[in-house]
Amino acid sequence: TDMPLGTAMHNIEITRGRGGQLARAAGAVAKxxxxxxxxxxxxxxxxxxxxxxxxxxxxxxxxxxxxxxxKSLGRAGSKCWLGKRPVVRGVVMNPVDPRMVLFFVAVNIGH
Incomplete structure (x- = not known):
């Protein structure tokens, strides 16, 4: 109540007593x-x-x-430890590979 306008803050409660729910990510700030x-x-x-x-x-x-x-992870193994999968564009896959399957299934429903 006594904070001046323009104050930067984080970890804000939406409802009193529920704990902080807003602006909690790294580097986040609310004004x-x-x-x-x-x-x-x-x-x-x-x-x-x-x-x-x-x-x-x-x-x-x-x-x-x-x-x-x-932050640079340095190598593929570091990314793997975080659960990040390799990114491969569908265009560069072989025609037999199931590229963009979900997209084509969704487009071709009922045809």
Missing amino acids: LIAKEGKSATLRLPSGEVRLVSQNSLATVGQVGNVGVNQ
């Missing part, structure tokens, strides 16, 4: 853009403008680990 009565207006990282209660709790500042997506 307080207005206060009216018992509600506050926030601009979320997605660009959505949302009303929350002024009684809900939040952490001031930005979530850490901002550059997590820029």
Whole structure:
């Protein structure tokens, strides 16, 4: 309630007592853009403008680990440990391979 407009915050509760649910990803930050009565207006990282209660709790500042997506994994094995599969374009597959099967099945239904 006493935060000035423009305050950066993260880990915001939607309903008091439910725990933080908004702006929790690495590098995420939401801004307080207005206060009216018992509600506050926030601009979320997605660009959505949302009303929350002024009684809900939040952490001031930005979530850490901002550059997590820029970190080079170094080799294919490191990606494999994270469960990331290789990406192969359907165009470069052999004609016998089941490329883009779901797309063609969805398009050709009833024909």
